[in-house]
Amino acid sequence: MSTAPQIGLPLDRVDGHAKVTGAARYSAEYTPPGTAYAVLVCAPIASGRVTAVDAGEALSVTGVLAVLSHLDMPRIAVRPNLVPSLAGAAAHGQSFFPMQDDRVHYAGQPVAMVVADTLERAGHAAELVRVDYAEEPPVVTIEDGRDRAYEPERIFGGFVPGRTEYGDAASALAEAEVRIDGAFHLAPNHHNPIEPSATTAVWEDSHLTLYDATQGPTATRLTVAELLGVPPSQVRVVSEAVGGSFGCKAMIWHHPALAAFAAQYVRAPVRLSLTREQMFHSCGHREEQEHTLELGATRDGVLTAIRHRKLSPTSHFDDWAEPSVGPSGRMYACPNFQGVYNLFRADTMTPTFMRAPGEASGMFVLETAMDELAYRVGADPLELRLRNYAETEPGTGRPWSGKGLRECYARGAELFGWAGRDPEPGIRRDGNQLVGTGMATAFYPVYGAMNPQRARARLHADGRAVVETGCSDFGTGVGTVMRQVAADALGLSAESVEVRYGDTDLPNTVAAVGSAGSGAVSAAVHAAGTALRDRLIAQAVADERSPLHGADPAGVRVGGGRMFLADRPDTGEDYTDLLRRAMAFDVEALGEWNPPGPQGEYGTGTFGAQFAEVGVDPDLGLVRVRRMTGVFAPGRVLNRKTARSQLMGGMLWGIGQALLEATHVEPGRGRWANASMADYLLPVNADAPDVQVETVEVEDRAAPLGVKGVGEIGLVGAAAAIANAVFHATGRRFRDLPITVEAVLAAE
Amino acid sequence: MTPRVGRARIPGQAAREEGTAAGPRTGDLGPGPAEIELAVNGTARRLRVEPRVSLLDALREHLGVTGPKKGCDQGACGACTVWVDGRRVLGCLTLAVACEGREVTTVEGLADGDGLHPMQQAFLANDAFQCGYCTPGQLMSAVALLEEGHASDDAEIAEWMSGNICRCAAYPNIRAAIRQVRDGGGGDRP
Ligand code: FES
Ligand code: FES
Numbered sequence: 001m002s003t004a005p006q007i008g009l010p011l012d013r014v015d016g017h018a019k020v021t022g023a024a025r026y027s028a029e030y031t032p033p034g035t036a037y038a039v040l041v042c043a044p045i046a047s048g049r050v051t052a053v054d055a056g057e058a059l060s061v062t063g064v065l066a067v068l069s070h071l072d073m074p075r076i077a078v079r080p081n082l083v084p085s086l087a088g089a090a091a092h093g094q095s096f097f098p099m100q101d102d103r104v105h106y107a108g109q110p111v112a113m114v115v116a117d118t119l120e121r122a123g124h125a126a127e128l129v130r131v132d133y134a135e136e137p138p139v140v141t142i143e144d145g146r147d148r149a150y151e152p153e154r155i156f157g158g159f160v161p162g163r164t165e166y167g168d169a170a171s172a173l174a175e176a177e178v179r180i181d182g183a184f185h186l187a188p189n190h191h192n193p194i195e196p197s198a199t200t201a202v203w204e205d206s207h208l209t210l211y212d213a214t215q216g217p218t219a220t221r222l223t224v225a226e227l228l229g230v231p232p233s234q235v236r237v238v239s240e241a242v243g244g245s246f247g248c249k250a251m252i253w254h255h256p257a258l259a260a261f262a263a264q265y266v267r268a269p270v271r272l273s274l275t276r277e278q279m280f281h282s283c284g285h286r287e288e289q290e291h292t293l294e295l296g297a298t299r300d301g302v303l304t305a306i307r308h309r310k311l312s313p314t315s316h317f318d319d320w321a322e323p324s325v326g327p328s329g330r331m332y333a334c335p336n337f338q339g340v341y342n343l344f345r346a347d348t349m350t351p352t353f354m355r356a357p358g359e360a361s362g363m364f365v366l367e368t369a370m371d372e373l374a375y376r377v378g379a380d381p382l383e384l385r386l387r388n389y390a391e392t393e394p395g396t397g398r399p400w401s402g403k404g405l406r407e408c409y410a411r412g413a414e415l416f417g418w419a420g421r422d423p424e425p426g427i428r429r430d431g432n433q434l435v436g437t438g439m440a441t442a443f444y445p446v447y448g449a450m451n452p453q454r455a456r457a458r459l460h461a462d463g464r465a466v467v468e469t470g471c472s473d474f475g476t477g478v479g480t481v482m483r484q485v486a487a488d489a490l491g492l493s494a495e496s497v498e499v500r501y502g503d504t505d506l507p508n509t510v511a512a513v514g515s516a517g518s519g520a521v522s523a524a525v526h527a528a529g530t531a532l533r534d535r536l537i538a539q540a541v542a543d544e545r546s547p548l549h550g551a552d553p554a555g556v557r558v559g560g561g562r563m564f565l566a567d568r569p570d571t572g573e574d575y576t577d578l579l580r581r582a583m584a585f586d587v588e589a590l591g592e593w594n595p596p597g598p599q600g601e602y603g604t605g606t607f608g609a610q611f612a613e614v615g616v617d618p619d620l621g622l623v624r625v626r627r628m629t630g631v632f633a634p635g636r637v638l639n640r641k642t643a644r645s646q647l648m649g650g651m652l653w654g655i656g657q658a659l660l661e662a663t664h665v666e667p668g669r670g671r672w673a674n675a676s677m678a679d680y681l682l683p684v685n686a687d688a689p690d691v692q693v694e695t696v697e698v699e700d701r702a703a704p705l706g707v708k709g710v711g712e713i714g715l716v717g718a719a720a721a722i723a724n725a726v727f728h729a730t731g732r733r734f735r736d737l738p739i740t741v742e743a744v745l746a747a748e
Numbered sequence: 749m750t751p752r753v754g755r756a757r758i759p760g761q762a763a764r765e766e767g768t769a770a771g772p773r774t775g776d777l778g779p780g781p782a783e784i785e786l787a788v789n790g791t792a793r794r795l796r797v798e799p800r801v802s803l804l805d806a807l808r809e810h811l812g813v814t815g816p817k818k819g820c821d822q823g824a825c826g827a828c829t830v831w832v833d834g835r836r837v838l839g840c841l842t843l844a845v846a847c848e849g850r851e852v853t854t855v856e857g858l859a860d861g862d863g864l865h866p867m868q869q870a871f872l873a874n875d876a877f878q879c880g881y882c883t884p885g886q887l888m889s890a891v892a893l894l895e896e897g898h899a900s901d902d903a904e905i906a907e908w909m910s911g912n913i914c915r916c917a918a919y920p921n922i923r924a925a926i927r928q929v930r931d932g933g934g935g936d937r938p
Contacts, residue, residue, distance in 0.1 A: 012872050019880030020868040020887065022815020022855040029814040119809055120800050194819040194827055194915050195881040243817070243881025244915050276820040475879030475916050645875045645918060652917035677824035677913065684910040688919035690902075 006484040010641030024241040027213040028198035038262045038272040039122040041112035043104045046138035046347040046670030050102040058125040063117040065266045073099040077229025084157040085511035088451040090226045091219040093251035094350035095317040107671030108281025138347040138670030145344035152319040160323040166395040167336030172305035176296025185736040187662030189286040195243020198273035201259035215250045216511020223252035239502040242474035247353035248283040280675035284352025287312045291365045301377035303334035313346035324362035332388040356712040367440035367720030393603025401602035404633030404698030412609035412631040426731035433615035436729025440720035442608035444713040447514030454507035455524035457532040458588035461579040468500040471509040477642030489529025491558030515709030523704035528591025606708045608632030610721040616729045621745035629692040635700040635708035647714035654718020784848040789857030804828045804839030815855035826912035829885035855884035870925035878916035
């Protein structure tokens with residue numbers, strides 16, 4: 001009679017059919033009649049001025065409609081100001097907008113835009129636009145800019161202080177029985193979703209529709225409206241399918257507004273798709289970073305002090321650094337901590353969020369040092385972590401809202417077969433490979449939405465429901481969990497719930513960032529579903545013809561498309577009967593979830609344990625990851641299948657971070673030297689072993705519906721587990737990422 | 749807000765001028781726009797394209813067949829994988845005019861009416877994708893490699909599928925889907 005709960009079940013993706021048949025529509029796949037194509041011309045220099053723009057030859061190409069540069073580009077209505085998209089407001093990727101003056105601040109900055117009737121003609125004409133520059137010597141890398149370092153007040157769009165401390169790290173380090181000091185260098189990284197960012201802009205009178213690849217349709221709406229000086233209500237953003245993001249579509253960069261300007265200018269719909277090369281300098285990156293980590297401990301490996309400093313380049317416009325030292329102050333029970341960011345101004349665009357921004361880098365550093373400490377004091381690496389287990393939040397002593405890390409360690413060790421590991425490095429061989437194993441901890445903060453989240457639920461007279469929110473699904477599976485949450489709230493089967501999302505015409509939700517998307521959206525959908533249910537129940541108990549007439553609404557349950565009395569389940573009626581009697585086509589309700597704001601009384605975090613086995617070919621310098629195990633405690637799991645995929649994808653990203661991914665700067669020119677998918681190495685199928693993933697469900701007292709999110713935690717610690725396994729295999733400690741073939745060979 | 753007045757022509761007009769602007773044809777195909785016919789998923793489609801137009805852009809921009817995806821336009825990601833006369837090719841590195849009169853199969857042509865191809869079903873069941881953007885290319889490669897006999901074990905599958913990058917890293921699930929079709933005896937082209 002009642003329906004089994006859908007939340008948690010490994011249901012197939014709601015958008016799966018569309019995605020395997022090619023029917024899913026991504027933002028570059030809306031082509032209204034007469035659509036023109038915009039192509040950007042980007043500066044090949046990193047610093048200087050545009051001295052002349054000659055568009056003559058480009059304009060003579062058949063089909064070219066316009067060439068815009070700072071000379072004739074419309075002026076933006078406001079100066080952009082970077083605010084992270086989680087805040088729910090306009091979310092400019094950097095406090096800068098191009099083509100407003102002649103200044104070039106970073107390589108790849110757009111300096112002109114060509115619009116033509118076909119993509120080929122626009123692309124060809126873009127090559128014919130002659131731009132002259134007065135080039136100035138660029139400062140881009142840490143090597144260039146080390147001497148200009150300063151300590152910023154705040155970083156990360158103002159979210160994080162430039163310095164955090166508790167206790168007295170300096171004194172504790174001076175007195176420590178054991179010291180581990182390490183210097184680390186991490187190469188810049190790029191997100192490289194397979195779908196390049198693209199916007200198709202369509203004006204109808206004063207109304208603008210943007211088909212945009214974004215993590216937050218509302219964020220695109222507010223940002224573009226602000227730049228163009230039009231009311232947000234006149235901007236609609238549609239993001240039906242988004243081909244991956246990993247943070248590069250979390251903030252709103254220049255191309256949606258540029259597409260809108262171009263469409264206005266040529267009075268036709270305009271598509272602006274970034275090329276793969278342009279993806280490297282149009283939507284941020286994970287910055288190059290240098291870390292210094294000092295651990296102080298007792299002879300038994302009990303931590304007494306952690307000092308973690310980071311140096312990285314930022315743009316001329318923003319104090320941006322991913323918050324990499326944060327986890328070092330929240331991970332282990334240690335009375336003395338100091339974390340400090342140093343920045344220098346560089347001729348670069350503002351870096352941005354990239355999957356686990358701060359945690360992926362910072363936890364690599366901390367967990368590599370912890371492995372070293374374990375070897376120094378002769379403790380098993382897992383045992384060392386347990387000796388330093390933080391029962392309450394370090395620094396504040398607040399109880400955790402939910403943790404589960406001990407369970408993750410135990411289950412991970414069991415699955416992986418960690419027990420009885422011989423710690424001796426460099427002694428296991430399998431053919432021509434040296435084999436080793438390593439582990440690390442995963443930590444990710446719990447971020448929460450800051451403004452009301454809304455959803456709408458409608459029940460039709462045939463018993464089918466539709467649930468709607470404005471969020472986009474860029475592979476997270478949020479559309480699928482919407483269906484599950486709504487089905488449970490309404491007591492329907494999942495099949496009878498249809499979902500719609502990815503459109504600002506639907507009720508507003510915040511950008512899906514910080515692993516908070518599914519939690520926020522689920523809470524809104526839950527609110528809408530229960531509001532609709534309560535409305536239907538109220539209607540039934542008030543209806544004289546209903547078997548539930550006069551019943552106490554609190555005593556009515558729903559399930560199987562029916563309302564019934566909790567204590568007499570056969571007394572009740574189908575939704576369809578109620579609606580038919582009332583001659584109602586449908587009933588709907590809007591649900592709103594107001595985030596409670598920071599939970600002052602709890603320490604929060606998502607935790608997990610990572611294990612990896614590698615084989616290292618010492619003659620070729622090749623590291624192969626042979627297997628990985630990850631166990632995480634992400635709160636409530638809404639869909640076991642899609643959550644597993646997210647966690648697995650994160651762990652496999654760890655292979656990229658550990659062994660492959662680096663963007664290089666061309667010396668002297670300050671531009672990316674390997675801006676292509678052939679030259680920026682990404683894990684391919686043959687790099688990816690099978691992965692064991694499990695979750696332990698530990699109740700969380702602070703997160704919405706108990707959901708803490710699975711989008712990023714899977715990556716955190718994976719690179720450290722791999723690097724620690726490389727140490728176990730070879731006896732060599734690698735503190736720089738990626739661990740390249742050259743580095744392994746040089747170390748031999 | 750009133751749209752600003754530009755010095756623009758309307759795209760439709762430019763297209764009508766194509767023939768004259770490019771002058772008379774000097775060869776069978778090109779350098780001006782050429783009339784070609786492609787058999788796309790079993791349907792003859794005529795289109796007028798410049799010789800420099802890639803098969804991928806011809807499908808996506810000219811014919812509205814958007815199943816094949818553009819990830820890099822440089823032959824590095826595999827998202828544009830389609831079959832030409834039954835062989836897999838990268839649509840971004842193939843000129844449309846070179847496919848004149850050939851049979852082009854895209855992901856839209858895999859399913860048999862409403863019935864999904866077993867590989868499509870296996871991708872769904874094994875959650876062999878997240879964002880789905882690499883998926884059309886993965887599917888075209890996966891079906892072809894089974895038929896070519898390159899799926900004897902996981903190592904071989906992984907090697908032969910390594911031309912299709914999945915940034916969501918669904919790789920283990922993609923292998924599972926291919927194994928499932930291989931072991932189920934399915935996976936032949938419809
Ligand atoms: S788009 Fe053709 S290989 Fe990437
Ligand atoms: S599913 Fe997203 S790139 Fe493969």
